Amino acid sequence: MLVITNGRIFDPCHGIDQPGELFIKEGKIESVGTGISFPSSAPMIDAKGLIISPGFVDLHCHLREPGFEEEETIASGTQAAAVGGFTTVCCMPNTDPPVDSKSIVNWIKKRASENAVVNVLPIGCITKGRKGKEICDMAELAEAGVVAFSDDGDSVPDSQVMCHAMDYSRDFDLPLIEHCEDKSLTNGGVINEGWVADRLGLKGIPAAAEEIIVARDLALARLTGAKLHIAHVSTRGAVELIQHAKRNGVPVTAEVTPHHLTLTQERIMNMSNGGGQLKYDSDAKVYPPLRTQDDIDALLEGLKEGVIDAIATDHAPHTQAQKKCELELAAFGISGFETAFGSLMGLLHAGKIDLGTLISKLTCEPARVIGRGNDLGTLRVGAMANIVIFDVDREWQVDRPRFVSKGKNTPFDGCWFKGKVLATIVNGEILYQDDSVRVNHE
Amino acid sequence: MTISAVGSDASVQPLSGVSSGVWQHHHVLDLDEFSRGDIENIFKTSNIMRQILDRDVKRVPTLRGKTIVNLFYEPSTRTRASFELAAKTLGAEVLGFDAVRTSVAKGESLVNTLHTLEALGTDVIVVRHPQSGVPYIAAQEVNCSIINAGDGCHAHPTQALLDLYTIWRRIGKLEGLKVVIIGDIKHSRVARSNMWGMSKMGMKVTLSAPSTLLLRDIDQFISQSGMSHVDVVSNLDNAVEGADVVMPLRLQLERQEEGLLPSLREFTLRYQLDGRRLSLANRNVIVLHPGPIHEDIEIASEVAHGSQSLIEQQVTNGVAVRMALLYLITRTKRGDQT
Incomplete structure (x- = not known):
């Protein structure tokens, strides 16, 4: 049992925004509202001045297990997710071996049941071995419990294979999540193709490399009627393509990452940090690359207008050795769980996004993308008690040595954020709490 | 000139005639x-x-x-x-x-x-x-x-500095001189460092190259970097007009294999610095090249070894x-x- 009192209960998708109490019993939300009854013996969190919202749902993360345990494990990754306010995470299948068979899905589910502190929903591959040649045994993967299919890390390069995968996936009503990258254009690219790449003498990754695959897949989704979800949208052109497709009834959804909403290509030079000395900062090396302010403006507009459905972290932990090397050799990716909310709150305080949009893109909307809108990302009575409590105004500084994630690779190190997750409750249990949060036992 | 004695502690002793009091750099990065x-x-x-x-x-x-x-x-x-x-x-x-x-x-x-x-x-x-x-x-x-x-x-940067020094020694000034850099700008570290150095010294830099060998966002690069006098003229004849210095860059033969050029022949026709093109420049034009040269590709032999070439002085x-x-x-x- 647990009671959260005095907070602002906020579930924008379900029209809830009221002061009151929330009572959790047997892992489920028992009642919500003002003046609800609960046993006086129930442990209590006083959430005065705080917001109580559904726990965040992340459609896109890399837990690295099996195969890359030096980067992250299901245990360390889900603990980091809890710190970030995420109560459900969908893990990408580019592990070793990749998640292309029932036995690996079952292995991950077993590991998660033993080691995970948040809900872990596996994503299966689109093609066997992520090789882009033959489609996986999707029925078997679906039966084993994957929530989507993706070859994330690569696009499915062959249009015919992708077309077959879309057709075949319709039998299971699960989305195909596409990482959009035309490798013939990105090959060897390091950062966004633009003036920073010109200045630094780096090979650029043009926006067109992403947009070509977005356009192709939208055409295939229109052709097949399959559910398509575009991962980590980063360009204005991609937003426009998706907007156009949605207007024409194509069954597409899309996500954007916190870093693509907050950082631009200039970050790789990291000039402000360290006396204006130019750097080649691999912590800002990520695919898709950080783009321009114009792209950010389009992404924010896309969120507001519903072109982009979800904010997903693309949490991609790496070891120090994979990052502390020549920039061209450094791994792509940002360890994102623990900075996602804080960085997004900067957009709120800057007036770039409202709280309702922000929270719905982190909760019910991603849940709907995987067809779980009824039981995830909601404060509905009877749903599992997956809840986050946060303070909109709490200021804190990112200090990566203190990350719970094994991946310390963040471009936000040292940043001051305003807005912090103070407690994360998964299936009724408090799995993360800030030092300032007290649970009062009778 | 004289060199002052070296102390027993082997620390670096000042060379007379050199004022390095204002020098504050620990590195030479760019x-x-x-x-x-x-x-x-x-x-x-x-x-x-x-x-x-x-x-x-x-x-x-x-x-x-x-x-x-x-x-x-x-x-x-x-x-x-x-x-x-x-x-x-x-x-x-x-x-x-x-x-x-x-x-x-x-x-x-x-x-x-x-x-x-x-x-x-x-x-x-x-x-x-x-x-x-x-x-x-x-x-x-x-x-x-x-x-x-x-x-x-x-x-x-050391190549760009020796280029600047060579021009300065020959002409006696840098301010206001027109330099044309020709060829594979996109992949050239020499071009980038010279763009910085020449801009700082008040020189006018013209880049001349096929579009596949130029920078994607060169206008923004120039404006963001505060380089006031850098422009692009893709026709080499027009670019060379009135130049005080011309600098063809080494063309890596891989560029053709990568598909950036249809053929070396076409590149040579459009961008080789030959005697005719050099005659369009100022009468006292000097020719530099960062080396090693591809004779008769980016530069004609007659120019590389001609009286206006300072390629050997660059080395010294x-x-x-x-x-x-x-x-x-x-x-x-x-x-x-x-």
Whole structure:
């Protein structure tokens, strides 16, 4: 049992925004509202001045297990997710071996049941071995419990294979999540193709490399009627393509990452940090690359207008050795769980996004993308008690040595954020709490 | 000129006639960090170094007791020999660390190699690497002075400085001169460093290249970088008109294989610096080339070996400029630099 009192209960998708109490019993939300009854013996969190919202749902993360345990494990990754306010995470299948068979899905589910502190929903591959040649045994993967299919890390390069995968996936009503990258254009690219790449003498990754695959897949989704979800949208052109497709009834959804909403290509030079000395900062090396302010403006507009459905972290932990090397050799990716909310709150305080949009893109909307809108990302009575409590105004500084994630690779190190997750409750249990949060036992 | 005595503690003694009081750089990474005053300081110091190189006995003990490592991850004969000669002429210990064949083959990381060199007591690491940005990583990792001897497509500041010095020695000024840089701008670290250096010295830079060998966002690069007089003229005849200096760049033959050029023949027809095109420039135009040259590809033999070519002087001046830089940076204690 647990009671959260005095907070602002906020579930924008379900029209809830009221002061009151929330009572959790047997892992489920028992009642919500003002003046609800609960046993006086129930442990209590006083959430005065705080917001109580559904726990965040992340459609896109890399837990690295099996195969890359030096980067992250299901245990360390889900603990980091809890710190970030995420109560459900969908893990990408580019592990070793990749998640292309029932036995690996079952292995991950077993590991998660033993080691995970948040809900872990596996994503299966689109093609066997992520090789882009033959489609996986999707029925078997679906039966084993994957929530989507993706070859994330690569696009499915062959249009015919992708077309077959879309057709075949319709039998299971699960989305195909596409990482959009035309490798013939990105090959060897390091950062966004633009003036920073010109200045630094780096090979650029043009926006067109992403947009070509977005356009192709939208055409295939229109052709097949399959559910398509575009991962980590980063360009204005991609937003426009998706907007156009949605207007024409194509069954597409899309996500954007916190870093693509907050950082631009200039970050790789990291000039402000360290006396204006130019750097080649691999912590800002990520695919898709950080783009321009114009792209950010389009992404924010896309969120507001519903072109982009979800904010997903693309949490991609790496070891120090994979990052502390020549920039061209450094791994792509940002360890994102623990900075996602804080960085997004900067957009709120800057007036770039409202709280309702922000929270719905982190909760019910991603849940709907995987067809779980009824039981995830909601404060509905009877749903599992997956809840986050946060303070909109709490200021804190990112200090990566203190990350719970094994991946310390963040471009936000040292940043001051305003807005912090103070407690994360998964299936009724408090799995993360800030030092300032007290649970009062009778 | 005279050289003052070297003390028993083998610390670097001032060369008379050189005022290095305003020099504050611990590294030579690229010319964006240097002011016009810094560059003039390098020129004056290089003049003195040229005098040393013109002697019968080309050796002074100025850097005795200093250790300089040439850390080359990319094959190089000319730049490496130039640095080695510069260091030896100043009396320094020079270690060649041919990373292509030694630790890289064993899989040692860049960062570990740098720390090993620091632990060996190295004062200056001269680094050449096929990937952009490596000298910047080095400067963050170790306390040694770092000299960028060419990083990927990014920068080659000592080459640009010797280019500027060569022009300055010949013409006596840099301000207002028109320079045309021709060819593979996109992949050229020499072009990038010269764009910085020439802009700082008030020169007018015209880039002339096929669009596949130009920079994608060159206008924004120029405006963001505050380079006031850089423009692009794709027709070489038009570009060369009125030029005081022309600098064809080496064309890597891979560019054609990568599909950036339809054929070498077409490139040669459009962008080779030949006698006819050179005649469109100013009467006293000088020709520079960072070398090694591809004769009859980017530059016609008649031009490379003609009376207006300063290609050989560039090589000699390169040693002097590198001596000047070694001298200046070893006089700066870490912490003094800006």
